[in-house]
Amino acid sequence: MSPNPLLNMTPLAGLTLPVFKLQQRALLPLLAALLLAGCLQPPAVEDAPQVEPPPAPAVRGQLTDFGDPALAALAARLRSGGQVTHIVQLGDSHTAADFFTGSLRESLQEHYGDAGPGWLPPAWIRGQRSATLKPDGADGKQWLLTSSRLQEHDNFPLGGFVLESQGEGSRIGLQPYAADTGSYRWRALYQSGQPASIRVNGETVVWPASARWQWSEPVATQLPLELVTQDARPFALGGWMLDRDAPGVLLSSLGINGATGSMAWRWGDGWLDSLAALEPRLLILAYGTNEAFNDDLERDSYYAALSGQLAALRAALPQTVLLLAGAPDAIRYRQEEGCNARRPRPLAMVQAVQRQVAREQQTLYWDWQAMMGGRCSFERWQDDNLAQPDGVHLTRAGYEASARALYRDLQALLQEQD
Known part of the structure; x- marks a missing residue:
């Protein structure tokens, strides 16, 4: 019978112990730890609260809803058909001509009823x-x-x-x-x-x-x-x-040639009270072109000003939907090679800040440039007689086409509200 290798003797300090006994003693602490771990349960840990991600913004055409809290109420008011809904647009020369706002007014009043001309x-x-x-x-x-x-x-x-x-x-x-x-x-x-x-x-x-x-x-x-x-x-x-x-839509167009978004904030202290007294349910802010032609405009100062303005409007008009219209495409340096070089240099920055602030302040944002066809679309609009030779303004047909596009996007967004 062959000897069992586990019974081989190993000399240790004058003693002879079986190898298997030494191995057992070495494993005892480990076995005890494993048994203890199996018997003891760790204390229960409450599940960490789940943070709901913000809902994805609703996008219809070129109109994005970044979560405006008054949008559902606006949709319900228009749907009821028995009330006056006042819409106000503040802006620059794109507003002052009343081609854009005139076409938007006509479309809205045809659908919801004509409550009158509004402000003059x-x-x-x-x-x-x-x-x-x-x-x-x-x-x-x-x-x-x-x-x-x-x-x-x-x-x-x-x-x-x-x-x-x-x-x-x-x-x-x-x-x-x-x-x-x-x-x-x-x-x-x-x-x-x-x-x-x-x-x-x-x-x-x-x-x-x-x-x-x-x-x-x-x-x-x-x-x-x-x-x-x-x-x-x-x-x-x-x-x-x-x-x-009578019930229906009023659309008041308050535009000034050459205006920037800061012009209204240089009016007297009571202008916001006068606006609030008109109870607008939708306020459209259509600035950015004149900012984009200011080569000294700094991003941080523009961001701070626009953020502060929208916060003040939200505080003064809590029941009003705020819609920020991005600056449309434009051409400034006509002799430069390539369309990007011909655009006003701050224009892309202005548009990016407008979108960022709209997202942070939870307003609607309408991408006018994207509606035109994107960056460098102004020249194509000129070719189609939708934009003027000055590189800044649209023709009447261009403004009316823009207004019809905003109307379609707004209607699609409103129809999805509960």
Whole structure:
């Protein structure tokens, strides 16, 4: 019988122990540890709270919803069909021409009902146009007109214009482009150190004294409209509001040639209160072109300004959907080789900041440049008679095509709201 190798003897300090006993003793601590680990259960650890990722933004065409909290309420209001929904657009020359806003107004009112023209400047302004009514020109002997685009004033109102009466009998009015027998409600944004007595289409109206800009009480009227002062003491007009006192959409276009997004924040302190009093349900901000033509514009300062402006608007207008329209494509350096070299150098930065701030502030964002066909699309629009030779402005057809695209995208987004 062959010897068992486990019984071989190994000398150790004068002792002879079987090898298997030495191996057993070496394994005992390990076995004990394994048995102990099997018997003891680690203390229960509560599951860490699951952090829900933010929902993916809804995108319809070139319109992105980054989570605007007022969007569902806007959709419900429009769907109800029994209320007035006021939409306001603040912007630069793309807005001031009222081709873009005029086409958007027409589409929305055709679908939801015509509640009236909305806001108009207090007098005819060079470079401004209204698609609905024509304000009279201000006679320099009867009125003093001041514009925030070029002049200084200690208290510009919403809209950026001040029209000051120069004595009794000063006349100003609104003219329809075609015969209009409809009934309207008319209000004025005014400021007066004493009660102001005026005649509106022959009816005497007295406005209470107001050191701040405020909206007058509505007056039933028809077009054309004529206002005549009955007091030698001066007062100031900042704009008109005209509505039909009926359900539907109002779209007020407040644009100034050459404006940047910071212009409104140089108006008087009360302009946001005047805007809030109009109860807009959608506020479109259409700036960026003039910023993009400023080679000294710094990204950080532009980002900080735009972020602060949107935060202030959200605080003042909590029930209003905010829509930031990205700057459209443009051409500046026409002699350069290649389209990218011909674009305004800050344009891409301006557009990127606009999108970033819209995402961070949870607003809607409409990519106007993408709607045009993307970067360097302006020249193709020129070839198609949709853009003007100046490299900045679109033609009437171009603005109307843009407005129709925004309308389609907005409708698609609204229809998906609960």
